Amino acid sequence: MEPEESLRERAREIARRLIREYPDAKCRLAFSSPFELLVATILAAQCTDDMVNKVTADLFKRASTPEDFARMPLAQLQKAVRSTGFYRNKAKAVKGMSKMLLEDFDGRVPVEMDDFLKLPGVARKTANVVRTAAYGLPAIITDTHFIRLAGRLGLTKNKRPDKIEADLCALLPEETWSPFSHAMLFHGRAVCTAKKPACDRCAVSDLCPSAFKFPHFEDRP
Ligand code: SF4
Structure with missing residues (x-):
């Protein structure tokens, strides 16, 4: 050893x-806020960054806040993210995460790891992508x-x-x-x-x- x-x-x-x-x-996902990056990172599971950027270029014009995603009908969101794969689970996670941000975090993406891990569809890797690229925090x-x-x-x-x-x-x-x-x-x-x-x-x-x-x-x- x-x-x-x-x-x-x-x-x-x-x-x-x-x-x-x-x-x-550096992170190649396109975003203009920590929330958009969190959505893009959830969509990036088992998918290429290029495909996610293609999907979000259109999606973020229609919805870019937790309120927008919480309001969007699930079927509409599924259709919008279909080409990223596993779209049913991803749409459910994005909606669930948006609702929890509104209910428990004042509509803001948290900074602390423990808070990230309470969000549906968010594991340590996703949290670390956002903590690094959106907040400049050190992360593996x-x-x-x-x-x-x-x-x-x-x-x-x-x-x-x-x-x-x-x-x-x-x-x-x-x-x-x-x-x-x-x-x-x-x-x-x-x-x-x-x-x-x-x-x-x-x-x-x-x-x-x-x-x-x-x-x-x-x-x-
Ligand atoms: S390519 Fe990968 S396996 Fe090969 S020497 Fe480099 S790090 Fe090691």
Whole structure:
């Protein structure tokens, strides 16, 4: 097992390099308020940011506040978000979340994690996206890319997102959490993809215990 100090050093160097590699990495969802970002993030589950932006470009012209969404008939909302997939659950979550914001939070998107987690359809990942992009708070965002890369990089042995988040928060300085999360997402899309990681053009391959250990590298000398 890797000693704690060495793991910490390695994690920090990985973060340094990936943040340098993707200096412009940030949330790609389009929004003009914390509430719009919360809606967009709920819609982004199992969907691409581009598709969500296409849907919300039209949707936010018709509805952009908790009042608007609480009032909108469910069938109309389902139709509007249909192309993001899982549209029944997403429409229900957006309406439920909007109603709770009006009833319990004065119509405002909360800042505290505990408050976010009371909202229907909102888990830690969604909360952290909003806390980072809308409020500038530091957060480790455990999306599917982050989870896959953190495992391959040997930065955690945990599988549960909340535990992975806690492990990485303990390893890295707070000011790196958000840029590192975004860099990991970009790296996961561009290089360390799910099916065929491109270790031969990876900026952290010398720090990665999984480097070149994939079937497509079997013939490598
Ligand atoms: S070396 Fe390969 S497995 Fe490791 S992070 Fe880079 S692309 Fe992913």
